[in-house]
């Protein structure tokens with residue numbers, strides 16, 4: 001499928017999605033959210049995808065926020081409806097993806113852009129990246145799950161500081177507070193992400209998917225994560241991957257989960 005706002009490249013079981021609106025610093029408009037939804041669903045339907053990677057086109061930005069020119073005209077009702085729809089179509093889709101998702105933050109990750117990165121499972125930021133949730137400076141609050149995911153990642157005190165000051169932080173500061181997993185030089189991003197992806201690829205996709213589901217249960221209100229873990233642990237037994245993983249160990253060879 002041809003997209004207008006994103007570029008999709010599939011290579012060695014990795015589904016790389018580049019948000020491609022560099023003249024707008026890759027700002028997320030509705031059309032881009034819809035295209036991302038289609039691409040991520042496609043990746044998840046393929047039996048061979050082992051990792052979904054998101055990044056931004058150009059030299060300056062991952063994603064500099066929701067498209068301000070678009071959301072400036074919304075009414076109260078539209079705002080709530082769009083937050084609901086956007087969260088389901090994109091942000092929850094990424095967070096609940098059975099396939100690991102990685103955000104390569106190669107520049108500004110602001111507002112909806114940082115919310116997009118936070119919905120991914122792993123975040124790597126280049127040293128020049130600037131991150132923040134400037135929504136309150138525009139008279140709104142983060143509406144794509146940012147108040148929740150930031151609090152989960154950095155704790156309540158730091159989340160309140162980041163959101164109420166609307167200030168940008170460097171990649172290093174983001175690493176210090178647990179907002180990103182790694183920082184690296186621009187030219188090292190590809191090698192570092194490849195290293196992480198290769199480790200993921202060696203492991204059981206069936207177990208990885210259940211592990212993600214179980215970890216997410218920890219943060220789902222009204223759900224007992226320990227109970228979910230027990231149930232999912234039980235479900236691993238006698239799966240194709242469990243048989244291969246345990247057999248490979250006993251035969252002193254590397255498992256082949258493909």
Ligand code: DAK
Nearest residue numbers: 023024025027064065066067068082083111112135143144
């Ligand atoms: N939206 C639309 N256009 C944007 C944009 C954005 N978020 N960010 C940048 N651009 C555009 C600029 O307008 C400019 O376009 P032209 O003027 O050339 O046509 C072009 O990208 C290049 O930007 P600059 O010339 O400003 O570049 P600089 O290097 O000077 O500055 C900057 C870079 C990142 C500091 C600056 O562009 C900036 O402050 N950008 C805005 C950052 C921001 O406030 N982002 C929005 C945060 S609020 C919702 C749910 C969630 C949200 C909204 C609605 N619903 C459920 C409805 C989330 C809201 C947000 O994300």
